[in-house]
Amino acid sequence: MKIAQVAPITESVPPKLYGGTERIVSFLTEELVRRGHDVTLFASGDSQTKARLCSYPDKAWRIQPCCSDALAVQILQLERVFRELDLYDIVHFHTDYLQFPFLRRLPVNHVTTLHGRLDLPEHTMIFNEYREAPVVSISNNQRKALPMANWQKTVYNGIDDSLLNFNPESGCYLAFLGRITADKGVVEAIEIAMRSGVELKIAAKVDPTDQAYFHEKVLPLLDHPLINFIGEINEIEKSDFLGNAAALLFPIKWPEPFGLVMIEALACGTPVVAFNRGSVPEILQNFVTGFIVNSIEEAIASVGRLHLISRYQCRDVFERRFRATAMTDEYLDVYHQLISSHDGACNAG
DSSP, X not given: OEEEEEOOSSSOSSOSSSXXXXXXXXXXXXXXXXXXXXXXXXXXXXXXXXXXXXXXXXXXXXXXXXXXXXXXXXXXXHHHHHHTGGGOSEEEEOSTTTTHHHHHHSOOOEEEEOOSOOOSHHHHHHHHHOTTSEEEESSTGGGGGOTTSEEEEEOOOOBOTTSSOOOOSOOSEEEEEEEOSGGGTHHHHHHHHHHHTOOEEEEEEOOGGGHHHIIIIXXXXXXXXXEEEOOOOOHHHHHHHHHTEEEEEEOOOSOOXXXXXXXXXXXXXXXXXXXXXXXXXXXXXXXXTEEEESSHHHHHHHHTTGGGSOHHHHHHHHHHHSBHHHHHHHXXXXXXXXXXXXXXXXXXX
């Protein structure tokens, strides 16, 4: 098939540091190319791919201090996509709902994966208007806020299993990986570690919008001898960081639509202690790949039971459920269904 993948322009594909959506787009794109499909990736110019790269802008938005309006740049990228619509059998968007007004007016097979939270009031307004737009969820929980959406399938994220090395030996520290924000629960992770008497290593980025929260709530806690703030790390550093940990702490305070870091930890054999919110019960198996808890007290108790979790079992679950090959199989099924439905409608007409 001739397939277009349309990525956000905030980060490169794959991202140099933080960037879950862009990482998934990269895994999917490269696997489609490996299988012989003719793929075009619409992404920033500093992206790297074996597909044809249609680049705009030259560099990812987050590393361009002169760019103050990411929406304007994303709209211009979409303009380039719609100039080439007749070249593709299907166009796969990863850019939220920005393309919906265009797609209503232009004939093309398309699908959109929704990678973010969907429980805001404005989302209900959008999906009430664009009920016909075919969309994919990354967890069943993500769908709950928008039952009216034209859901095609839930496709769990998958990653390249060669990038994260399995470590059968448990380390001595707890890990927190992601972004410094109240929703991600970094303060709760610090409390869990301190009350458990176990070192916590924090590898996380701080966005400009979260600077105030970092300085007011997090920075005062970093002087504790058990808390080690590393900062943002890259893909190469991630394998050792997660693989050498006793567990990943994932004390989220919001309806996480997937939580890529959970399967990254499992790929390394590292169990996860996570709050029971959002997609967590779909991704983790309680007492198999970690512990699903409802409070800080339960999380502390779980830290004392990590020896009960098999790191081999964690890796096995990852390989069976969350590899990029499995994700690509699912997306190809979605593509074929949409193309067949479109062809059937045309023949009936």
